[in-house]
Amino acid sequence: MLEAKFYDTYHFCNVVKNVLYHSENYLGVLNDFHGDGRIYYRLSTFNKYSILHEFIEFIVHDVYYDQSSEAALEKKQKNQEVYQDIPIALNILRPSALPIELALEHHNMPHQSFEDFLDKQNKKFIECDIDDAYEFIHTLRETGVFHELIEHISKEVFHVVFQNRDLMKNFNILMANALEHEARSETPNEIKKIFSRPGILKRVAIPVWVRRAVFFRDRGRCVLCDKDLSGQVNLENKENYDHIVPLAMHGLNDISNIQLLCKECNQHEKRAKEAVTSDNYQSWYTY
Incomplete structure (x- = not known):
């Protein structure tokens, strides 16, 4: 039984669809998934956590890092400055909370907040930089909660996209092309x-x-x-x-x-x- 929370699930489904139907625009990203022989180490024989699950996990992981990019962080810091004298706006917008935090909250997964993390570094949100955001995500990874979240979201997205056979065809053509390319090597x-x-x-x-x-x-x-x-x-x-x-x-x-x-x-x-x-x-x- 899958307890579906559907937090950004359809957003991720759409990202997966765009990557598969317009793969020529994502060659660099896709190479990180299956290129340079990586396809060999993703092959399995009917594992329940399928290669499609792994692909979705790869996409979700990439999206959360992208949402914590330097440009995204600067935008949040600007919002913090603009609304610092309007507490009700800050409570609604919560600019100091990274997207990964909001997802963890929605899935009721205990975790340290970004503000608490920064406080231990004697930093304020308005002063932090992209290295702090990535270090925070790294800390979440070390505790295991980051992987727990990504795996759960991947299962939800799989539950939706598995229904779409044409999408399954495009995904498997992509994987087949990667395997055919690597067949030239040992x-x-x-x-x-x-x-x-x-x-x-x-x-x-x-x-x-x-x-x-x-x-x-x-x-x-x-x-x-x-x-x-x-x-x-x-x-x-x-x-x-x-x-x-x-x-x-x-x-x-x-x-x-x-x-x-x-x-x-x-x-x-x-x-x-x-x-x-x-x-x-x-x-x-x-x-």
């Missing part, structure tokens, strides 16, 4: 066993928990032809669990790369070995 010895050949992962049995999650997300219907695969209408219709980006195209063994197809669509529509899905969904709401 595969690290410690992970060679998961490959059938350079850049191509071995086919493995899809775990029950993955099949159940995908079956419920796709509402027991073939995502391409909408055939009912629940067994309640026709026992002849058998579900097939398909890699959106085929393994032969450097696809991953990751829950984000699996969708529900009928036998016929799996045999015919995927024959070209292309990344195929649909944006048709069985509605649970009647208008």
Whole structure:
């Protein structure tokens, strides 16, 4: 059971969407996630904390650091000066509270405030600089509360974006391209066993928990032809669990790369070995 707080969850969903649909604008950021061989050390075989979870965590982490940038801090300090004689405005705006603090408060996670942190350094908020903000975040990391927050938000964002198969396709194409690029170099010895050949992962049995999650997300219907695969209408219709980006195209063994197809669509529509899905969904709401 996920206790969703939905603090900035949809903002992060939008950031993830923008990065995946406009990846050419984020090449430097994305390289820090999967470039220079990093993709190899993110590969796993159907881990519950998937590579998509890791990607979301990476994005959320980057956003919180960006929100504590020098420009953002200077803007907050200016607000502190402007409203210093208007206590009610300061109480509403709370310029001395960093975004990461507000998120921790919303999630009821005990933590030291930035003002308390500065007080121990004999500094006032109006005097601090970006190094103080980053040192504060580093302190939160050391206590473990920073990671606890990022992981929880990542699970919430995953809960939302996993519903979007087209987004899943774009994410897995991005990861497949990274894996294809690295296939030109030597595969690290410690992970060679998961490959059938350079850049191509071995086919493995899809775990029950993955099949159940995908079956419920796709509402027991073939995502391409909408055939009912629940067994309640026709026992002849058998579900097939398909890699959106085929393994032969450097696809991953990751829950984000699996969708529900009928036998016929799996045999015919995927024959070209292309990344195929649909944006048709069985509605649970009647208008």
